[in-house]
Amino acid sequence: MFLRRSLATLSSLPPTVRQLLAPGTPSSSAPIQVHGWVRSVRRQKRVAFAVVSDGSSTEGLQAVFPDPSLVDSLSKGCAVKLTGVLVDSPGAGQAKELQVQAVDVVGECDPEEYPMNKREMNVDYLRDHCHLRTRTNHMAAIVRLRDSTIRTLQDYFTTLGFTYAHTPLIVSNDCEGAGETFRVLAPSEVPPTSTAKQASSSSSAAQDNGKPPEHFFGRPAYLTVSSQLHLEALATSLSRVYTISPCFRAERSQTGRHLSEFWMLEAEWAFTNKVDDVCQVVEGAVKQALSQSNLDLQLLRNELPESRLEAFEKAASAEPWTRITYTDAIRELEKAQSASKVFKYDPIWGSPLRSEHERWIAEQVANGPAFVTDYPTELKPFYMRLNDDGKTVACFDLLVPHLGELVGGSLREERMASLRKGMKREGLDAGSYDWYLDLRKFGGAPHGGFGLGFERLMSWMTGVENVRECIPMPRWAGRMLL
Amino acid sequence: MFLRRSLATLSSLPPTVRQLLAPGTPSSSAPIQVHGWVRSVRRQKRVAFAVVSDGSSTEGLQAVFPDPSLVDSLSKGCAVKLTGVLVDSPGAGQAKELQVQAVDVVGECDPEEYPMNKREMNVDYLRDHCHLRTRTNHMAAIVRLRDSTIRTLQDYFTTLGFTYAHTPLIVSNDCEGAGETFRVLAPSEVPPTSTAKQASSSSSAAQDNGKPPEHFFGRPAYLTVSSQLHLEALATSLSRVYTISPCFRAERSQTGRHLSEFWMLEAEWAFTNKVDDVCQVVEGAVKQALSQSNLDLQLLRNELPESRLEAFEKAASAEPWTRITYTDAIRELEKAQSASKVFKYDPIWGSPLRSEHERWIAEQVANGPAFVTDYPTELKPFYMRLNDDGKTVACFDLLVPHLGELVGGSLREERMASLRKGMKREGLDAGSYDWYLDLRKFGGAPHGGFGLGFERLMSWMTGVENVRECIPMPRWAGRMLL
Numbered sequence: 029m030f031l032r033r034s035l036a037t038l039s040s041l042p043p044t045v046r047q048l049l050a051p052g053t054p055s056s057s058a059p060i061q062v063h064g065w066v067r068s069v070r071r072q073k074r075v076a077f078a079v080v081s082d083g084s085s086t087e088g089l090q091a092v093f094p095d096p097s098l099v100d101s102l103s104k105g106c107a108v109k110l111t112g113v114l115v116d117s118p119g120a121g122q123a124k125e126l127q128v129q130a131v132d133v134v135g136e137c138d139p140e141e142y143p144m145n146k147r148e149m150n151v152d153y154l155r156d157h158c159h160l161r162t163r164t165n166h167m168a169a170i171v172r173l174r175d176s177t178i179r180t181l182q183d184y185f186t187t188l189g190f191t192y193a194h195t196p197l198i199v200s201n202d203c204e205g206a207g208e209t210f211r212v213l214a215p216s217e218v219p220p221t222s223t224a225k226q227a228s229s230s231s232s233a234a235q236d237n238g239k240p241p242e243h244f245f246g247r248p249a250y251l252t253v254s255s256q257l258h259l260e261a262l263a264t265s266l267s268r269v270y271t272i273s274p275c276f277r278a279e280r281s282q283t284g285r286h287l288s289e290f291w292m293l294e295a296e297w298a299f300t301n302k303v304d305d306v307c308q309v310v311e312g313a314v315k316q317a318l319s320q321s322n323l324d325l326q327l328l329r330n331e332l333p334e335s336r337l338e339a340f341e342k343a344a345s346a347e348p349w350t351r352i353t354y355t356d357a358i359r360e361l362e363k364a365q366s367a368s369k370v371f372k373y374d375p376i377w378g379s380p381l382r383s384e385h386e387r388w389i390a391e392q393v394a395n396g397p398a399f400v401t402d403y404p405t406e407l408k409p410f411y412m413r414l415n416d417d418g419k420t421v422a423c424f425d426l427l428v429p430h431l432g433e434l435v436g437g438s439l440r441e442e443r444m445a446s447l448r449k450g451m452k453r454e455g456l457d458a459g460s461y462d463w464y465l466d467l468r469k470f471g472g473a474p475h476g477g478f479g480l481g482f483e484r485l486m487s488w489m490t491g492v493e494n495v496r497e498c499i500p501m502p503r504w505a506g507r508m509l510l
Numbered sequence: 511m512f513l514r515r516s517l518a519t520l521s522s523l524p525p526t527v528r529q530l531l532a533p534g535t536p537s538s539s540a541p542i543q544v545h546g547w548v549r550s551v552r553r554q555k556r557v558a559f560a561v562v563s564d565g566s567s568t569e570g571l572q573a574v575f576p577d578p579s580l581v582d583s584l585s586k587g588c589a590v591k592l593t594g595v596l597v598d599s600p601g602a603g604q605a606k607e608l609q610v611q612a613v614d615v616v617g618e619c620d621p622e623e624y625p626m627n628k629r630e631m632n633v634d635y636l637r638d639h640c641h642l643r644t645r646t647n648h649m650a651a652i653v654r655l656r657d658s659t660i661r662t663l664q665d666y667f668t669t670l671g672f673t674y675a676h677t678p679l680i681v682s683n684d685c686e687g688a689g690e691t692f693r694v695l696a697p698s699e700v701p702p703t704s705t706a707k708q709a710s711s712s713s714s715a716a717q718d719n720g721k722p723p724e725h726f727f728g729r730p731a732y733l734t735v736s737s738q739l740h741l742e743a744l745a746t747s748l749s750r751v752y753t754i755s756p757c758f759r760a761e762r763s764q765t766g767r768h769l770s771e772f773w774m775l776e777a778e779w780a781f782t783n784k785v786d787d788v789c790q791v792v793e794g795a796v797k798q799a800l801s802q803s804n805l806d807l808q809l810l811r812n813e814l815p816e817s818r819l820e821a822f823e824k825a826a827s828a829e830p831w832t833r834i835t836y837t838d839a840i841r842e843l844e845k846a847q848s849a850s851k852v853f854k855y856d857p858i859w860g861s862p863l864r865s866e867h868e869r870w871i872a873e874q875v876a877n878g879p880a881f882v883t884d885y886p887t888e889l890k891p892f893y894m895r896l897n898d899d900g901k902t903v904a905c906f907d908l909l910v911p912h913l914g915e916l917v918g919g920s921l922r923e924e925r926m927a928s929l930r931k932g933m934k935r936e937g938l939d940a941g942s943y944d945w946y947l948d949l950r951k952f953g954g955a956p957h958g959g960f961g962l963g964f965e966r967l968m969s970w971m972t973g974v975e976n977v978r979e980c981i982p983m984p985r986w987a988g989r990m991l992l
Contacts, residue, residue, distance in 0.1 A: 040787045044671040063781035065953050083748035107955035137953040159945040162747040175674040189526040192657040196983045197756050211695045214760040218693050219701040245990035265644040266565035274679050278696040299545035305522045463641040471547050471619040473589035501678045508727035
């Protein structure tokens with residue numbers, strides 16, 4: 029700890045607004061310098077005020093100007109260096125304030141032209157100004173909450189003996205087999221039609237003879253849709269591994285729960301043989317994330333009804349979450365449907381749960397998060413472990429109120445014959461999965477794992493409805509700014 | 511802390527070998543279960559021994575079998591569950607051992623067929639068995655060291671008030687302008703020639719009419735080569751941001767320092783206006799990483815000469831690292847060249863430093879890490895801040911012995927006229943950088959940042975010469991297994 033401190037002070041960075049406003053920070057007698065952007069200015073006859081934010085906290089620093097002419101050069105959005113003394117604030121609303129002695133505008137901002145100086149900025153306007161929208165208090169809070177949530181989850185997995193591992197993003201297979209996988213091409217592989225602008229580049233000359241260019245990696249390359257298979261290889265040597273990694277799906281669906289590029293927390297571990305045990309690790313992780321208490325989460329939940337806040341508190345408590353098999357869930361849905369026709373789609377054993385079914389299970393059956401386990405084999409990918417009944421697999425989806433599916437996981441099939449059957453069912457070419465079969469052939473232990481959509485977690489935790497607002501620079505079909 | 515503990519115990523995971531061997535773990539009176547893979551078996555007349563590893567530590571657990579027949583079913587690589595009592599070890603070499611009462615083989619491994627059961631496995635063989643090579647103690651140590659290094663760096667940046675942010679991987683621009691950028695295509699954009707196997711897929715039918723397909727994102731999409739520009743947008747609202755993110759370059763160079771997919775630590779922060787300050791943050795971060803003390807680092811450095819270990823210690827000490835301008839560095843190189851023609855290539859002001867020059871500066875001039883600052887404008891990208899001399903930019907490369915360039919950084923040009931001139935010089939289309947110019951137009955503060963190649967840091971810290979051994983599943987031109 030001593031070492032860490034001494035190295036931190038090696039750095040020449042001045043304190044942030046968050047650090048200055050932290051309880052216990054002493055008032056300064058010597059002048060200090062504060063940097064930030066002006067949020068608002070208020071000029072009176074004998075004194076002026078401004079709120080300055082540096083994005084380190086939801087809170088801005090109140091700056092008091094005994095000489096009101098000092099604020100003449102200030103406008104919303106301009107970057108400033110203020111020199112002054114940090115004192116206890118006599119006013120309500122803040123513990124400290126800066127008595128400003130000198131003002132230095134280091135980046136001007138014309139209030140007439142500034143796109144973030146509008147009274148009304150709806151969600152579409154902010155998406156169109158993606159490069160500026162983290163200047164809103166709301167969006168900045170999302171970015172900071174992502175950070176604190178990731179560190180919370182990392183601490184949790186480290187405590188449990190997991191190793192954080194990087195799996196490749198460019199891969200040779202399509203793990204989920206859903207046909208929504210992006211292709212990756214080197215400049216030399218790009219066909220001339222799609223490189224109109226680069227036509228003269230020497231690197232694309234190779235294909236002018238009509239022959240298809242050679243693959244850069246010696247075979248077709250894709251962007252990963254899930255790190256699972258690669259994590260399984262690592263779990264067969266390191267026992268417990270997890271990653272927080274980008275995943276990519278070329279989906280055209282324009283729902284509030286889908287992005288073309290999203291982050292996923294995925295974990296895999298060896299020597300587990302009960303779905304219940306996998307669920308328990310998931311439940312611990314999500315409860316850990318929910319137990320955070322910070323200004324960002326408070327700000328984001330500001331407009332949620334009391335009932336949702338209570339639901340979060342209950343979900344974070346020690347009380348275990350509901351677990352119900354797919355078969356029992358279908359029975360509950362059928363009962364509700366025949367009693368009062370609550371669903372547009374009839375629930376049928378063997379069919380996927382619809383969104384309306386998923387939410388109803390979480391909201392009406394469980395009144396909170398619910399693990400639905402043991403889905404029919406046909407509904408799930410080849411790698412999930414077949415149950416003794418021969419019809420279902422040892423898997424779960426975690427469904428939560430207002431959102432639906434947050435996590436999916438399973439035991440993985442470690443028995444060679446069963447695994448080959450699953451691959452055949454899905455029409456996979458066993459040859460390109462030789463390495464995956466090797467993991468079973470040589471010391472393959474029973475194992476399991478899960479994947480959690482990180483933007484969905486953010487969305488659920490904060491009540492921010494669309495995942496496009498849960499990541500600073502979202503990508504979806506038709507949209508990629510920056 | 512109480513909450514964290516209580517949630518961790520919520521999980522049903524048994525202790526790992528690392529946890530069992532940690533100093534202070536009490537001996538058990540009740541039997542415990544230990545899972546892992548057999549590293550070695552040694553059978554004597556009245557007793558047998560095995561070493562079992564679960565990949566959580568460089569150390570395996572010594573298992574003692576009072577009934578030697580218990581090891582009959584064991585062979586190298588098989589996965590086992592051992593039931594026994596953890597006791598203080600009477601033997602040398604380990605503090606604890608497991609007195610085994612029952613053995614359960616949960617995953618067999620035929621020693622005749624097992625690819626990792628060879629006496630000699632050179633680096634190429636292990637690369638060819640990428641899915642199994644983390645089963646070697648050496649490669650597993652790399653994966654664990656990546657984890658601990660990342661968490662160390664995250665702690666450092668969190669302490670300094672930085673927010674960890676995710677920037678997009680799919681982007682619309684080529685930040686470095688080096689023409690080595692991978693293209694990303696949705697299935698509907700892939701030309702028929704490169705999808706022979708998928709020709710019948712409905713999603714590629716769109717282009718059969720001869721028209722080029724529409725871009726999935728409405729414009730061409732690339733894989734990011736650096737997160738810098740996007741981090742700059744975030745730094746203009748959150749002040750201090752960093753990321754640890756995959757980057758991609760379609761390089762054909764087959765050196766020990768290049769990968770097609772690698773991880774980069776990048777940080778950007780506002781309100782800095784001296785290259786020296788940026789260097790200081792970098793120096794603090796790298797020293798923090800070097801100050802780790804763990805079994806993984808010890809194992810990996812095992813065969814390094816004493817002189818290199820001393821050099822690491824010196825580099826991690828409080829003593830500041832060398833800083834020298836490019837101009838002075840050229841002068842030193844010229845002196846050495848004219849005195850004794852040590853270089854293949856003459857050092858010339860205005861030309862890039864060659865690898866031989868870089869290493870000579872670190873090894874001979876600095877005898878340790880060296881920041882070389884203020885390179886000629888023409889050698890650096892458009893976004894670096896022009897110095898008052900009009901010929902150099904406010905930038906640095908951090909050069910280290912045995913490796914060369916580890917980090918590159920700079921102040922970023924915040925003055926609109928200067929920035930536009932730089933973009934023109936590089937032939938960039940200002941239109942597609944409108945958002946980047948906006949960051950200057952509206953409250954643009956002086957700012958700077960850097961990028962550190964994470965695999966290069968691993969390589970330098972450990973003495974593992976090739977970055978292909980510093981990431982579990984490497985990708986380079988012609989190579990993508992799994």
